[in-house]
Amino acid sequence: MRILVVEDEQKTANYLSKGLGESGYSVEVARDGLDAQHLINEDEFDLVVLDVMLPGLDGWQLLQLIRRRSQVPVLFLTARDAVEDRVKGLELGADDYLVKPFSFIEFLARVRTLLRRSPPREREHFRVADMEMDVLRRRVTRQGERIALTNKEFALLELFLDREGEVLSRTYIASRIWKMNFDSDTNVVEVAVRRLRAKVDDPFTHKLIHTERGMGYVLEDRT
Incomplete structure (x- = not known):
């Protein structure tokens, strides 16, 4: 399973990459919205973990671009904890929304749940x-x-x-x-x-x- 982590804070990005890698997933990290857009257009992922506040394109814009292209599961992982932010993320097409600071055990459980829901990618x-x-x-x-x-x-x-x-x-x-x-x-x-x-x-x-x-x-x- 391949996961794209879109996170501009280096410490958090490294933490997620290390934890997901140790859990058996292949992880790609994008540090801003434009890099993430390029990776999504050029490659296939089974899940996208997405921050809201990003340089280049923010998470809201990036999610809209993703949804025009595919139905890959998207998990927002962000410090934006207002109810209206959660509602906005889900209405734009996110599959789940987790607020920072977070428990990695809970995060991993949500990742596994989303990956179980997603249909297997067809061979090309x-x-x-x-x-x-x-x-x-x-x-x-x-x-x-x-x-x-x-x-x-x-x-x-x-x-x-x-x-x-x-x-x-x-x-x-x-x-x-x-x-x-x-x-x-x-x-x-x-x-x-x-x-x-x-x-x-x-x-x-x-x-x-x-x-x-x-x-x-x-x-x-x-x-």
């Missing part, structure tokens, strides 16, 4: 054998050759890659890709897998999508 890139998928660019290649897929084919392949090595039942595939309850008289899954194989497996010697009779399908490198 997959590679199995000579196949690569760039999720953000919607690009799939094998042996460096671009493969054109429909939206459903792309979603199906992404599911296989995300669950590499796991046998996925037809019922599970139907529920994930078509959001439907599986009807044994419907061959939509078989047809979709056949069409996907025709593009990503048939033109190549090394096959990646395999049928497990009576169970479903699995994508794995069996070399």
